[in-house]
Amino acid sequence: MEKVEEEKGNLAGVQHIILVLSGKGGVGKSTISTELALALRHAGKKVGILDVDLCGPSIPRMLNVQDRDVHQCDNGWVPVFVDKDKSIALMSIGFLLEKPDDAVVWRGPKKNALIKQFITDVTWGELDFLIVDTPPGTSDEHISTVESLRPFKPLGAVVVTTPQAVAVGDVRRELTFCKKTGLRVLGVVENMSGFVCPHCSECTNLFSKGGGQELAKHAGVPFLGCVPLDPQLTQSLEEGRDFLQEFPKSLAFSALADIAQHLLAEASICSS
Amino acid sequence: MAEGSGPALDARPHDCPGTGSDEAGKADACQGCPNQGLCSSGQLAGPDPALEEIKEKMKTVKHKLLVLSGKGGVGKSTFTALLAHGLAEDETTQIAVLDADICGPSMPKIMGLEGEQVHQSGSGWSPVYVEENLGVMSVGFLLSSPDDAVIWRGPKKNGMIKQFLRDVDWGEIDYLIVDTPPGTSDEHLSVVQFLSSARIDGAVIITTPQEVALQDVRKEINFCHKVKLPVIGVVENMSGFVCPKCKKESQIFPPTTGGAEMMCRTLNVPLLGKVPLDPQIGRSCDIGHSFLSEAPNSPATLSYRNIIQRIQDYCNQNSPQEEKTI
Ligand SMILES: Nc1ncnc2c1ncn2[C@@H]1O[C@H](COP(=O)(O)OP(=O)(O)O)[C@@H](O)[C@H]1O
Ligand SMILES: [Mg+2]
Ligand SMILES: [Zn+2]
Numbered sequence: 001m002e003k004v005e006e007e008k009g010n011l012a013g014v015q016h017i018i019l020v021l022s023g024k025g026g027v028g029k030s031t032i033s034t035e036l037a038l039a040l041r042h043a044g045k046k047v048g049i050l051d052v053d054l055c056g057p058s059i060p061r062m063l064n065v066q067d068r069d070v071h072q073c074d075n076g077w078v079p080v081f082v083d084k085d086k087s088i089a090l091m092s093i094g095f096l097l098e099k100p101d102d103a104v105v106w107r108g109p110k111k112n113a114l115i116k117q118f119i120t121d122v123t124w125g126e127l128d129f130l131i132v133d134t135p136p137g138t139s140d141e142h143i144s145t146v147e148s149l150r151p152f153k154p155l156g157a158v159v160v161t162t163p164q165a166v167a168v169g170d171v172r173r174e175l176t177f178c179k180k181t182g183l184r185v186l187g188v189v190e191n192m193s194g195f196v197c198p199h200c201s202e203c204t205n206l207f208s209k210g211g212g213q214e215l216a217k218h219a220g221v222p223f224l225g226c227v228p229l230d231p232q233l234t235q236s237l238e239e240g241r242d243f244l245q246e247f248p249k250s251l252a253f254s255a256l257a258d259i260a261q262h263l264l265a266e267a268s269i270c271s272s
Numbered sequence: 273m274a275e276g277s278g279p280a281l282d283a284r285p286h287d288c289p290g291t292g293s294d295e296a297g298k299a300d301a302c303q304g305c306p307n308q309g310l311c312s313s314g315q316l317a318g319p320d321p322a323l324e325e326i327k328e329k330m331k332t333v334k335h336k337l338l339v340l341s342g343k344g345g346v347g348k349s350t351f352t353a354l355l356a357h358g359l360a361e362d363e364t365t366q367i368a369v370l371d372a373d374i375c376g377p378s379m380p381k382i383m384g385l386e387g388e389q390v391h392q393s394g395s396g397w398s399p400v401y402v403e404e405n406l407g408v409m410s411v412g413f414l415l416s417s418p419d420d421a422v423i424w425r426g427p428k429k430n431g432m433i434k435q436f437l438r439d440v441d442w443g444e445i446d447y448l449i450v451d452t453p454p455g456t457s458d459e460h461l462s463v464v465q466f467l468s469s470a471r472i473d474g475a476v477i478i479t480t481p482q483e484v485a486l487q488d489v490r491k492e493i494n495f496c497h498k499v500k501l502p503v504i505g506v507v508e509n510m511s512g513f514v515c516p517k518c519k520k521e522s523q524i525f526p527p528t529t530g531g532a533e534m535m536c537r538t539l540n541v542p543l544l545g546k547v548p549l550d551p552q553i554g555r556s557c558d559i560g561h562s563f564l565s566e567a568p569n570s571p572a573t574l575s576y577r578n579i580i581q582r583i584q585d586y587c588n589q590n591s592p593q594e595e596k597t598i
Contacts, residue, residue, distance in 0.1 A: 025376075025453075055342070055456050055488075100487065101494055102491065106457060137375035140425045165558040170376040173419065199522065202517040208555060234482055238482055
């Protein structure tokens with residue numbers, strides 16, 4: 001059994017691994033990944049983020065570290081630390097590109113090879129949570145990520161959707177992916193549900209409403225809540241600022257905080 | 273040469289020379305690629321015979337357009353559908369839509385064709401028709417339930433795309449519009465490679481105004497340059513939202529770096545237009561109706577029509593030359 005510990009290598013100090021998935025792109029996976037990491041940090045946890053979206057890495061910018069570089073040490077890659085306390089560590093292909101606009105035009109096998117390296121070769125150190133942000137779909141990146149993480153028993157997946165039926169359709173397929181690959185679904189988040197007009201406070205459901213909840217019910221998995229569309233959140237992410245710290249009164253804040261609480265509770269059940 | 277610099281950082285992205293190249297498996301970029309052995313063995317050399325067959329098939333297709341975006345959820349499929357509907361309003365124009373989003377096919381839903389199946393005819397698969405002059409092909413028509421996930425790695429997706437281009441009985445077509453998944457990977461390379469001998473008119477690139485989307489779109493434009501795919505132009509979607517109550521406009525996705533306009537100027541590509549966010553667009557798509565005919569006078573419809581016209585003009589100027597016989 002000692003061997004198992006050894007084989008865990010760079011992930012040996014990581015307590016809980018959470019994947020953020022969605023069949024659809026642009027629904028806010030990276031946003032939810034980033035905000036959950038920040039929320040968990042506010043709860044005093046050490047968090048790592050692994051960005052396996054190789055063609056569209058967004059997290060470096062969302063955390064305002066897009067100009068940083070990863071370094072190598074004897075045991076692998078040293079992730080980029082977002083703050084002085086080293087409470088959030090990030091690994092992304094964004095750090096490996098010579099120019100930020102470089103397109104990563106890779107077919108599957110090459111992506112798979114890099115993902116395997118990302119999972120074994122990053123020196124995370126001690127982490128309470130490792131959040132894995134993924135690209136849309138159910139293909140190479142997802143299969144490789146789930147397969148390579150399996151020995152480390154991930155806590156499960158947070159599945160993000162937007163409310164409209166077209167997105168929900170893709171996310172249904174993502175849930176099937178979880179079932180087929182034996183990945184537990186921690187719950188469904190409905191993002192961008194409702195936009196509050198900054199002029200008159202009227203709430204409009206830009207992308208309709210309720211799709212996430214319905215989906216969760218249909219699939220028999222927990223519903224983790226609705227995160228409203230908040231231009232202040234977009235703005236914060238564009239500038240790589242900490243939304244949760246700046247807008248503690250917003251509706252989006254309370255929704256994100258609730259989701260983080262749910263994950264903390266799941267994690268503590270799992271550790272005890 | 274970065275020789276001897278330790279293994280890990282060799283994962284820096286490089287250009288794949290392509291399996292048909294003399295460099296296949298031997299270039300710098302091939303180091304560490306799992307396909308290296310296969311490529312350098314020479315077994316893959318020589319063009320795929322499917323290329324010739326696809327070229328033959330595409331002889332009856334006048335214009336081929338790709339709809340691309342680096343980012344997901346920006347409205348590619350919505351745009352594809354409305355472009356198809358818009359062009360198909362002229363009954364003499366024959367339109368085909370190919371949904372190359374193998375893992376997330378949304379065309380069946382957006383076109384109101386959910387639950388339909390493709391039929392096998394003597395000359396191949398026949399597309400599913402929305403109208404007599406508007407046919408659609410999607411992996412969605414091959415699945416038995418909306419929960420079915422297509423958990424496929426690259427080579428299988430590429431095989432499917434090849435089949436779609438080679439084995440579908442498209443008939444005489446004026447416009448073939450290909451909807452793609454987000455990113456710059458297997459599906460995109462395959463569509464471009466399979467259609468390379470058949471000439472693609474160009475790509476329309478969809479984005480939303482915020483930098484997080486634009487940074488992916490710049491990559492997509494670089495991809496187009498790399499594979500020598502002409503960029504017809506960029507469409508900025510969801511630029512501004514008019515509150516139904518107070519009628520004032522807000523920016524849902526603020527253009528913090530100047531939006532698509534600034535990007536297009538910097539990269540010297542045309543901006544085809546901006547489409548505001550109208551909640552009715554999403555509702556129409558969810559039930560598979562054409563927003564253009566449901567809200568003929570809305571600002572979004574007017575903007576879409578303008579853009580469609582510009583694409584048509586581009587294609588007409590860019591009509592195929594007479595086939596040269598050598
Ligand atoms: N609840 C929200 N309110 C406002 N903007 C949001 C919200 N969720 C996501 N966004 C914005 O939507 C865009 C797409 O989100 P992103 O997280 O990059 O999606 P994905 O990772 O699924 O492709 C980003 O610009 C992000 O800032
Ligand atoms: Mg993302
Ligand atoms: Zn208002």
